[in-house]
Amino acid sequence: MRLFMTLIAPLLGWIAFRLFHLPLLKKSEAKHRFVMKLFRYAADYGSVRALSVYGHLLHFRGEGMNNRIQGLIYLERAADKGDSKAAYQMGKIFEEGYQNYPADPVKAVKYYRQSAESGHILALRRMVDICSKGELEQEKSAVDAAYWLDLLEAGHN
DSSP states (O other): OHHHHHHHHHHHHHHHHHHHHOOTTTTOHHHHHHHHHHHHHHHHTTOHHHHHHHHHHHHHHOSSHHHHHHHHHHHHHHHHTTOHHHHHHHHHHHHHOBTTBOOOHHHHHHHHHHHHHTTOHHHHHHHHHHHHHTOTTOOOOHHHHHHHHHHHHHHTO
C-alpha cells in the first residue's frame, strides 16, 4: 500500500498545485483546507515539489510558530532531495538562524551552493558575494567568485 501511495504522491502534488492556482473559489476556506491536505499527503509520501510548496506555504504564510517551524522541516526535506528553491531558502535560514535552526555558516554555504549549482539566480548571486567578500566563514576567492559569476551571466543569456 505504501508503494502505491509513494507512486501517486507526485500526481497528488500536481493536482494540489493546479487547484492552488485555480482562480475558481479563490477565497474558499474549504478549497484551501482541501489543497493543504493534498499537499501534506503528497509531501509525506515523498513528492519533492509538494514538499517544497507545502513547506513554503507553512513557513511563509502559516499562522503561528509551530506551522512556520513545520514548514522549515518540509523545506529542509525538499532541499535534501534536490529542490533548488527550498535549498536557497534553507541557505537563508541557516545564514540568519530561525527558532530551532541556529545560524550555521557551513550549512548555509552548503545549501546556497546546492541551489546555485541547479541554476537558482538568487543563490548564484549569493555565492558570488560569499566568495568575493569572504562571507560566512569562507575565504575570499576571486577564482570561485568568477566561477559563480560566469554561471550567473550564462543564466541571463
